[in-house]
Amino acid sequence: MSRRSILQTGTASVAAASLLALTACGGSEEQAEAWILTGGGWDAIADDLERFNESSESTIDVEAIENDAYKQQIRTAVGSGDAPTMIMSWTGGALLEYVNEERVVPLDDHVGELEQRVHDSVWQNGVVEDSVYAVPLNDVQPVVLYYNQDVLDEHGLSVPETWSDMESIIDTLEGVEDVDALSVAGGSVWPALMWLQYLTDRHGGEEVFSAVVEGEEGAWDNESIIYALETMQELGESGFIDNYNAVDAAQNEDAQLLADGRAAFLLQGSWVYATINMDFPEFADSGSFGFTTFPELEEGEGDPSNVVGNPANFWSVSSDASEAEQETAFNYISEHLYNDEAVDDMLNSGSLPPLNDVEDKIAGTDAEEFLTMADDMVANANHFQLSWDQAVSPSEEQPLMDNLAAILQGNMTPQEFVEDMNSQQ
Amino acid sequence: MTATASSDTSVGGKATGQRRQGPSFLMALPAVLFFGFFALIPLGGVLAISFMEWNVLGSPSWVGLDNWDAVLTDRPFTWRALGLTVIFVVGSYLFQAPVALLLGVFMAGQQRYRALLSVLYFLPLLFSSVAVGLTFQSLFSPYYGISSALPFEWLPHDWLANPDIVMYVMIFVVGWCFVPFHALLYQAGVRQIPTDMFEAATIDGAGRVRTFFSITLPQLRYTIITSSTLMLVGSLTYFDLIFVLTGGQPQDSVRILPLDMYITGFSANNLGYASVIAVILVAIGLSMSLLLNKLSGSTKMESDKAGA
Numbered sequence: 232m233s234r235r236s237i238l239q240t241g242t243a244s245v246a247a248a249s250l251l252a253l254t255a256c257g258g259s260e261e262q263a264e265a266w267i268l269t270g271g272g273w274d275a276i277a278d279d280l281e282r283f284n285e286s287s288e289s290t291i292d293v294e295a296i297e298n299d300a301y302k303q304q305i306r307t308a309v310g311s312g313d314a315p316t317m318i319m320s321w322t323g324g325a326l327l328e329y330v331n332e333e334r335v336v337p338l339d340d341h342v343g344e345l346e347q348r349v350h351d352s353v354w355q356n357g358v359v360e361d362s363v364y365a366v367p368l369n370d371v372q373p374v375v376l377y378y379n380q381d382v383l384d385e386h387g388l389s390v391p392e393t394w395s396d397m398e399s400i401i402d403t404l405e406g407v408e409d410v411d412a413l414s415v416a417g418g419s420v421w422p423a424l425m426w427l428q429y430l431t432d433r434h435g436g437e438e439v440f441s442a443v444v445e446g447e448e449g450a451w452d453n454e455s456i457i458y459a460l461e462t463m464q465e466l467g468e469s470g471f472i473d474n475y476n477a478v479d480a481a482q483n484e485d486a487q488l489l490a491d492g493r494a495a496f497l498l499q500g501s502w503v504y505a506t507i508n509m510d511f512p513e514f515a516d517s518g519s520f521g522f523t524t525f526p527e528l529e530e531g532e533g534d535p536s537n538v539v540g541n542p543a544n545f546w547s548v549s550s551d552a553s554e555a556e557q558e559t560a561f562n563y564i565s566e567h568l569y570n571d572e573a574v575d576d577m578l579n580s581g582s583l584p585p586l587n588d589v590e591d592k593i594a595g596t597d598a599e600e601f602l603t604m605a606d607d608m609v610a611n612a613n614h615f616q617l618s619w620d621q622a623v624s625p626s627e628e629q630p631l632m633d634n635l636a637a638i639l640q641g642n643m644t645p646q647e648f649v650e651d652m653n654s655q656q
Numbered sequence: 657m658t659a660t661a662s663s664d665t666s667v668g669g670k671a672t673g674q675r676r677q678g679p680s681f682l683m684a685l686p687a688v689l690f691f692g693f694f695a696l697i698p699l700g701g702v703l704a705i706s707f708m709e710w711n712v713l714g715s716p717s718w719v720g721l722d723n724w725d726a727v728l729t730d731r732p733f734t735w736r737a738l739g740l741t742v743i744f745v746v747g748s749y750l751f752q753a754p755v756a757l758l759l760g761v762f763m764a765g766q767q768r769y770r771a772l773l774s775v776l777y778f779l780p781l782l783f784s785s786v787a788v789g790l791t792f793q794s795l796f797s798p799y800y801g802i803s804s805a806l807p808f809e810w811l812p813h814d815w816l817a818n819p820d821i822v823m824y825v826m827i828f829v830v831g832w833c834f835v836p837f838h839a840l841l842y843q844a845g846v847r848q849i850p851t852d853m854f855e856a857a858t859i860d861g862a863g864r865v866r867t868f869f870s871i872t873l874p875q876l877r878y879t880i881i882t883s884s885t886l887m888l889v890g891s892l893t894y895f896d897l898i899f900v901l902t903g904g905q906p907q908d909s910v911r912i913l914p915l916d917m918y919i920t921g922f923s924a925n926n927l928g929y930a931s932v933i934a935v936i937l938v939a940i941g942l943s944m945s946l947l948l949n950k951l952s953g954s955t956k957m958e959s960d961k962a963g964a
Contacts (some may be wrong), residue, residue: 303923309713332714420905477815481793482793484799569731625925628924643806
């Protein structure tokens with residue numbers, strides 16, 4: 232019995248301690264806060280905020296959270312009125328909800344020169360009903376088709392310009408043992424969304440998905456979306472690497488398959504350029520690491536200059552923050568965001584800020600070739616499609632990913648997919 | 657967690673009620689407060705939210721029994737998730753219990769290298785489940801994992817992507833993590849058996865197997881009950897490794913109720929439905945631990961040490 236009481240006293244002290252800890256957390260009044268993500272280019276953002284803190288009277292507390300955990304925590308925090316001063320988002324459906332719930336404040340008077348500097352196709356993502364509610368904070372992330380030149384050379388192939396080029400490459404590589412045309416991390420599902428997006432866009436143009444975002448009734452049931460889903464299921468038979476549903480992007484296996492020459496192509500976000508340079512330097516420096524845009528679909532209605540991806544991550548300012556906290560955030564946005572040093576840091580790591588004044592700075596950086604291509608892509612894009620999972624309303628995001636997984640696993644037909652997505656609207 | 661904690665207190669409460677010995681109720685106050693604050697109040701909150709529509713961001717509104725109706729009747733997946741949960745709980749028990757028992761009995765012996773081996777068996781308990789998850793993810797990788805490393809053609813390459821085997825893979829990985837803990841319980845249990853019982857059995861001519869079934873196993877019955885309760889309720893509410901390794905995929909083949917609750921609540925942002933699932937889980941967990949207590953007669957548990 233006495234051991235039990237010791238245990239109880241112990242638990243009670245733990246309880247008391249955690250209560251204290253809870254109160255302590257709530258005690259950071261009048262201190263502006265910002266949550267960012269871990270990994271990738273986020274360290275550079277953290278460094279930049281640090282430099283702001285050193286030069287400014289009022290400072291911003293920075294906390295870095297893992298991507299998936301962030302998405303879930305930020306929603307709860309915003310919903311309960313405990314949001315950090317600066318709320319990071321991918322814009323799209325989530326930003327729209329924040330605006331409708333009046334959780335974020337308009338930034339029109341606090342953007343300084345940013346509006347003139349940022350590419351309009353990117354800037355517009357932060358605009359809701361003619362007011363600026365979010366401003367970009369990092370690099371533009373177009374989805375790029377990476378390739379392994381060695382694999383292409385070995386089988387007498389060249390970089391595809393049209394979808395029929397791609398189809399004949401798939402046919403050629405189909406007969407080769409231990410090499411497949413396309414690496415895709417189907418196990419993580421979201422990389423497959425890039426295929427769905429590009430195929431839909433090339434087939435039917437950007438209007439197809441705009442109708443979905445605008446909530447037009449039955450908009451999912453569109454011939455272009457069905458074409459894309461059918462094509463993906465065909466690629467699952469022949470094209471995508473064997474066991475693609477077991478390949479995981481979190482461990483960069485999809486990039487490794489490209490680097491190892493097990494696959495000729497990889498459709499992935501621009502951040503994979505840095506990943507490959509860091510994790511597979513031999514391949515990156517071998518001269519066989521290439522990148523291009525998604526091929527044109529000859530009979531498609533979509534503009535081949537259209538790009539899908541993430542325009543950037545964006546800052547919004549919480550309406551639940553105190554005036555002083557908001558003032559600090561406004562200062563950061565108008566005075567500090569995309570300062571020269573931060574822009575140089577981004578460029579040197581192969582990330583492209585969505586600014587129209589960086590062209591001259593790209594020359595001479597390590598990633599000059601990649602940045603030039605990405606800059607051309609973004610600057611010349613007729614339309615920049617935000618990733619669908621971010622663009623749809625948050626309640627549709629989970630069904631979209633679940634259904635896409637079912638498509639990949641051959642567990643659902645394209646018709647069932649569009650019907651189920653329509654029923655979620 | 658909630659269910660285990662509550663079963664503990666109900667046992668403790670009964671014992672003091674019957675005997676009226678030992679320290680006063682005042683001593684239990686911190687535990688009661690702790691339990692009330694961190695278990696009962698949130699439980700009440702979850703029950704309330706199960707009657708509300710709430711997407712986390714907006715303000716919740718009462719919808720009466722709508723959520724319950726929807727989750728139990730309009731949502732076939734609830735029943736599938738329940739079925740998967742039963743498979744997972746039963747499978748985990750069938751895997752963990754015998755392995756843990758045999759390992760525990762072995763670890764309690766006096767063999768050579770036993771201490772060294774025990775340390776090795778114990779290791780999985782020390783690892784964080786996320787680290788274990790990531791490690792197994794690499795092991796199960798189709799191109800860079802164990803299947804490519806070993807020269808066995810028949811090994812599957814899609815351990816985590818094949819809906820037919822992923823449940824068994826998860827039962828194995830989760831079992832791998834929890835067997836050491838239960839083996840430790842059994843080791844302690846075996847060490848408590850008076851040695852004269854074993855000596856008497858040896859004199860009577862019982863061999864190893866006979867001794868195990870006639871002395872060790874019956875003497876371990878209370879340990880078996882404790883360990884079984886922990887295993888069953890633990891796997892009923894198990895979450896982390898399955899989430900890290902599969903997220904419930906492929907084809908939702910391992911989306912057991914706790915995972916379903918999390919995904920519904922925090923990925924699909926439907927806290928009303930998620931709370932209904934949570935309440936169902938609490939109900940099942942509570943009934944299961946109460947039933948186990950009743951069946952095992954643990955309220956009548958008495959020491960059977962020699963001389964006690």
